[in-house]
Amino acid sequence: MEILVLFLVIIIIGLIGFIIKERIGIRKITDGMDSIFELKSASDVLNYDETMLSKLEVKALRFVKDNLDVKSKLEVEQEMIQSLIGDISHQTKTPISNISIYTELLAEKYDDEYIDILKFEIEKLSFLIESLVKASQLEANLIQLNFEEVNIKEMLENLIKKSKANLNEKSINIKYNTAFKTLNIDRKWTEEAVFNLIDNGIKYSKAESDIDIVVSDTTNYLKIDIVSTGDKIAEGEYNKLFQRFYRGRNAGSKQGVGIGLFLSRKIIELQGGYIIVNSREQNVFSVFLPL
Numbered sequence: 001m002e003i004l005v006l007f008l009v010i011i012i013i014g015l016i017g018f019i020i021k022e023r024i025g026i027r028k029i030t031d032g033m034d035s036i037f038e039l040k041s042a043s044d045v046l047n048y049d050e051t052m053l054s055k056l057e058v059k060a061l062r063f064v065k066d067n068l069d070v071k072s073k074l075e076v077e078q079e080m081i082q083s084l085i086g087d088i089s090h091q092t093k094t095p096i097s098n099i100s101i102y103t104e105l106l107a108e109k110y111d112d113e114y115i116d117i118l119k120f121e122i123e124k125l126s127f128l129i130e131s132l133v134k135a136s137q138l139e140a141n142l143i144q145l146n147f148e149e150v151n152i153k154e155m156l157e158n159l160i161k162k163s164k165a166n167l168n169e170k171s172i173n174i175k176y177n178t179a180f181k182t183l184n185i186d187r188k189w190t191e192e193a194v195f196n197l198i199d200n201g202i203k204y205s206k207a208e209s210d211i212d213i214v215v216s217d218t219t220n221y222l223k224i225d226i227v228s229t230g231d232k233i234a235e236g237e238y239n240k241l242f243q244r245f246y247r248g249r250n251a252g253s254k255q256g257v258g259i260g261l262f263l264s265r266k267i268i269e270l271q272g273g274y275i276i277v278n279s280r281e282q283n284v285f286s287v288f289l290p291l
Contacts, residue, residue, distance in 0.1 A: 096126050131259045135244060138266040145186040145270060152180050152222070155187070156213060159195050163202060171208045174198075178215035183222050185271060185289060193267040194224060196260035197275075197285045201228035204283070221273065221288040233279035241277060 100122050107115050137143050156176050160167075167174055201211050205228045212227040233241070240246050242265040245258040264287075265275050273289040 096122060096129070100126075128259075131263065134263055135259060135266070138263065138270070143189065143270065145189065147184050147186055149182045150185050150187045150190070151182050152215060152224075153178050155191060155194070156215075159191060159198055162195060163198055166199065166202045170202065170205065172202055172205055172211060173209075174211045174213065176213035176215070178213075180215050180217060180222060183289060183291070189267045190271070190289070193264040194226075194287060196264045197226045197287065200260060201226050201230075201283070201285070204228065204230040206230060217291065218288075221290055224287040224289070226285045226287075228283050230283055233277065233283055235279070238277045238279075242275070 100119075103115060103118050103122060106112075107119075156178065160174055160176070163174070166172075198211070198213070205211060209229045212225070214225040214227065216223050216225075242261050243258075244262040246262075268275050268287055268289065271289060273287065275288070276286050278284050278286075
């Protein structure tokens with residue numbers, strides 16, 4: 001009987017020892033894995049001592065190294081893209097600025113309709129290049145958003161003032177209502193996104209009509225509706241409207257290059273929001289920004 005008890009005690013002690021050893025081994029592996037995943041660069045990986053590692057840790061180390069290499073290459077490519085965009089912007093602005101100056105000098109001497117056309121085309125080209133630079137920055141994720149508490153009512157008032165000339169030209173009345181106070185967003189880029197939508201509403205609205213801006217909040221989002229009149233948008237065009245350079249069937253001879261709505265959607269999506277369209281009764285562009 002005593003031998004049996006002693007045998008059981010030995011087995012229990014052996015099991016306890018095995019469990020402790022396994023736990024120590026697992027802890028060692030997890031600690032090693034933690035230290036591997038804390039490595040910041042490929043050079044840190046190269047300096048890591050593989051002789052102390054288990055097979056699992058070695059594989060994890062190689063995985064981390066490969067990912068850090070890819071990350072490093074992406075960062076270099078992103079810097080190159082940023083530099084290229086900056087160069088293109090600078091190299092095109094200078095000649096356009098010079099052409100504009102010489103056009104103004106010509107206008108002082110000659111009163112010619114062709115000079116007015118030249119001025120208009122220079123402005124259009126300048127706007128196109130500026131828009132393309134912004135689009136490229138957004139697509140390459142080179143935009144740094146600066147979030148702050150923005151008063152929504154004040155933002156809309158500023159955008160309406162900015163649109164005053166276009167509103168007056170078509171005798172369009174714009175109304176808005178909002179009880180919503182502030183939202184944590186990037187002021188500059190959000191203003192650009194919403195302005196593009198308002199400008200689009202003005203462009204495609206009938207003369208002497210109304211545009212309504214309605215602000216409300218849902219469970220998770222602040223919603224800004226820009227409601228306007230005009231020709232109905234075909235349902236098949238809803239998503240196409242936000243493609244770069246796409247101009248709807250209703251565009252006709254209206255000014256534009258088809259990039260404003262593309263920019264608006266990109267800007268809102270970068271902030272975790274989205275834009276939808278419906279044209280059942282009126283043309284409604286709805287912006288959703290996370291609360």
